[in-house]
Amino acid sequence: MRSFFRRALGQILIDGKFVSRRALNRALEQQKQTHELLGGVLVRMGVLSPSDIGAPLMVQEHLTSLEDAVKLAAGQRQLLGALLVQSGKITARQLDEAIAEQHRSGERLGQVFVRLGMLTELQLKGLLDLQHNQESPASNPLRLGELLVATGQISRQQLDQALARQKQTGQRLGEVIVSEGFARKSQINHVVRLQKLCVNSVLAAILSMGAMTATASASTVSLQWDPSADASVVGYKVHYQADSQTTPFLGPAPIDVQTATTASVANLDPSHSYSFAVTAYDASGIESTYSNIVSVPEMQPPVTSITYPATSTTVAGVVSVTADATDNVGVTKIEFYVNGVLKATDTASPYVFSWDTTALAPGSYTLMTKAYDAAGNVGQSQSVTVTVANDTQAPTVSVTSPSNNLTVSGSVSIAASATDNVGVSRVDFYLNNALLSSTNMAPYTYNWNTKTVANGVYNITAKAYDAAGNIGQSQTTTVNVFNDVIAPTVSLASPASSATVSGTVTVTANATDNVGVSKVEFYKNGVLVGTSTLAPYSFSWNTKLDANGTYTLTAKAYDAAGNVGVSQSSTVTVANDAIAPTVAITYPTAGATVSGTVTVTASASDNVGVSKVDFYIGSTLVATDTLGPYSYSWNTTAYPDGSYTLTAKAYDAAGNVSQSASMSVTVKNTRAGKKK
Template sequence: MQSPNLFQRISRRALGQILLDGKFVSKRALNQAIREQKTTHELLGGALVRMGVLKPEDLAAPLLIQQHLSHIEDAVKLAAGDRQLLGALLVQSGKITMQQLDEAIAEQKRTGERLGEVFTRLGMLSEQQLKGLLDWQQNQGSPTSTPLRLGELLIATGHITRSQLERALARQSQTGKKLGDVLVAEGYLRRSEVNRAVRLQKMCVNAVVAAIMAMGMSSAASAASVSLQWDPSTDATVVGYKVYYETDSTAVPFQGAIPVDVQNITSATIANLDPSHSYSFAITAYNAAGEESSYSNVLTVAEMQAPTTAITYPSNSSTVAGTVSVTADATDNVGVTKVEFYVNGALAATVPTSPYVYSWNTGALAPGSYTLTTKAYDAAGNIGQSQGVTVNVANDLSAPSVSLTSPANNMTVSGSVSIAANATDNVGVSRVEFYLNNSLLTATNMAPYTYAWDSRTVPNGVYTVTAKAYDAAGNLGQSQVLTINVSNDLIAPSVSLTSPLSGATLTGTVTVSASASDNVGVSKVEFYRNNVLQATVATAPYSYSWTTTSVANGSYTLTAKAYDAAGNVAQSQNSTVTVSNDTTAPTVAITSPATGAVVSGTINVTVNATDNVGVSKVEYYLSGKLIATSSVAPFSSSWNTTTVTDGGYTLTAKAYDAAGNVAQSSNTSVTVSNGTTATTAGKSGTVKKK
């Protein structure tokens, strides 16, 4: 059996990368599936389906396009669709931003170059990427059928058959409608299925765009296929051969493997391999009766997916000095065996296990710019390299200066206290630390250097505050010592409801009152009804007016809360009251004199008034003018008719209840006649009937 050289040379877009580029899955879900693969040894798609991230039919389209991404020409043919301009394609793919596109267009106007030439000159595109995108742009709109066309995707995902598609295409040519509308009208699909297929089509196009952008970039090749060749069997009864292969296993017999029957050919190319797995291959020979020989020797091809690595500290363009902990992340689909750290391209350290940290002593280096990179290796020998991080080495022997600017020395503080410092250095301050009684409170590396300290976390008393400032070289500067007196009020106020009393029945407008006191002072009292804030009173007396007619009759719970300036709060007892508002007006009628009566002298005007709760008063009116009021039954009032001139008058009465409801009687018309029949003052009058 010959070594599979093609396995090392042919590049193919990995399924996981296609799923990411098309936004079929998230990076987090993909990483989880890859981790589970290490245990289950299943295919990536199977792991994603088992996890519930994808449905089986969701894999059909990504697998369909995967086999077309070996070469940039295949990707260009695959991506036929609506025509787009080159700049828009680059922005859509995420290769450049709109700002970079504007800059490139401005540069094009200045130099007269083609836009693509500007992109390559500025390093935004490789020559191969530019060729692929220009070919794609030129070939878009071609009627040639590709797996990304809507009909082909629907067939691939099992929604329609080939014959249904052909009938729908014929119908489309007659009606001029969109293919999706025809498929719905013919009853082949629901509208929701068509909409989902259109979204799938867009995701596939995104994956192809990303593949075109990736081609021509420097990266480790990934396996797509392996070519096998073996010597023919010397057994004359042999009529053919079968190729067995399995992922991540060298044991024979292969468990569950389905062989590829190549008949009497002594070579084979196995395609559609996942470069993130290792593969083992073996050959058997069989005779006309179907009897198979034992396995040949087993050929194992290592997985081809390189690790990923990145420097996480220090950051790009930062200034460092002294001994610096250079840290890196490194991940691999199988496992990272080591990480190498490089300074200006020279190997500086090798770390075999996580955490990947290299202590870089810059003390002996000349000040200036240095580039840090890492390389990560896996057991198969695949190598991933980080992007370079450029830092400025500035060895520094001068300590920073730092002084506390707040609080003031000997200040009495309470509650939240702002601690602030001013710090400077000849190179740069890396961090400032704040201390209380020499115990670290907090540290910050961002100016302005401030900290909001809650002084209520410590007992009242005298404390010292200091600050320390560090630079990147580890030089330390210390501030002056400030003394502060912490005096926090930790005693809550006392509060109680004084009115209305619990159990009271309320009607109309009532005053809700509370008494509150505090060792320092009450800042406010809040009044609640059924736990809903109704009023806030800042000064004594603490009360508010409640118009009970604004609520329904029923039971209510009243409470009060008192606060002091330190934020301490106390709650009163509950007061349960009943609102019973009277909305029924009294009834009222004048019973004497009768309407039409002729009166003289002093007479009694009597009234009959009743109410469902109680009559509070009755008012007597003479031709609209109030002449008397009575508040107890029987309701009667004396009227001296001699105080008015003879003539006709109208008597009316109004009755009130405690809720303020009022009712008015019917008019009673009388005639005053005090001529020769009028009595002398002090004698009773008469009522004459006409």
């Protein structure tokens, strides 16, 4: 038989799906720098556990020839088709097609596989030998008991005792080991999984004979195949396409490598899977059927990160560790690690791990996740370091505002102070023992709208929590809620409705409230024109700034709660007079000589009305008359004989003034020739 030589450990790990290609490449890069054994690097990276690395090492030790490979097979007998599907050599659909062809042709299934180019003769013989060997009860390194010993799950003595017990009871070996208390069922299941992975490696080794094989980096695939025994073959072509194994290949044009039996295909996209097959051609260019199809999975790893808790967070009790993960194809699972040890696996979003820290010693812990896709690519998150601080000391908390026994209204700020020996995680506010609000951010406050409750007495308390679930409660603060909902009443007192006004007018209002009036606003035609905060409430309206006409006056009264009362409307007419009166002295006449007591008279008129007439001798005001006829009794004896000038001024209600023409008269009270 053809020799395998010594199969590389890395290839065994890939074939058995112990590790992804990406993880293996990372480990190989580190190995170049540290010169460690590859298995040690993978254990240090957290990709494999120390016990699990022993299984692929045993496989490597026994893969030096085909005979060794088939003897290494373990487990129950599997049909040829099932072996091929398990190995990934063919799909379930291809198996169905081959069985249908077998029914049609009457051939053996293995012969159909060879005729369809799915297997070579050498591969078929190796698989049939493997299938036969699985029926053999002979001991080999991949039997369940040997793997349990090799991975440190049980001792050799316990295995011997279990095998002896198995002969007596007829039970499965795993059931005996569990019933005897040598291992837990989860340990048995884990080793069964290792067993299947190792068998996958053996299958891959057998299928590498006489067929095309491939190794891949991120963007280059190296292919190798056995030369054809047909003397007419003059060359080979490499066919490939992305994301499909169907034939004929519809990808890029085939690569003609002429007589070479190796090829490298570069510039591939690592985010896609690729399938490869080789055809041989003769001198006429006629191509053979496709060789076996080799598939290289996509190599783009998922991206994952821990979303809670944040790094440097202090945690306690049961912590929900959450993570995100994305992948170009799809995430199959996420693993959660604490200090490099796998703690949980989640296969569906949202990805959550309930980490019970109650039994852990206080201190620093490192969290990390790994995300896997269906191709076996693995993405690893950044590490998050948290502090576990399990404590039994409750926080202290007190309500700092409002003050006890305070009467409150409107929006009220409720505040609390809280401290803890480790850290406060949140503060809850309660109103009459009903939860009002929660906050996890200091300062701990809540704006309470007291208008949402009826007026009355209320009790305010606060509770503070820490990460361990300890609770501290505050004192009770009692407040009296009084929200004023009654609006003030207000009415205009002056000017009266329908009044005619001019000049400066005092507008006044009467206002009352059940608590108190804070201000009164005065409006003219809906526009605010004045504000008064003290009773009596008024403002001065200079009507001369407005055109003559009709105006509507209203008033609004406010209280401290913001309630508003509106007065009735008052309509007034502005009539500002700009025409001065006319006035003239009618007696005495100009140039007259007067003596004794003289009645000085004046005539005055106005478009609205004369309010008064002033009489002047020279520049001196000597009398005022407010009613017509306007006159003044002038006792001329009080004046020396001589010439005097008389004038009069007339006024109207708007303050307009006019002055009469001057009137010169002579006072003569002394007789001629008579001495005084």
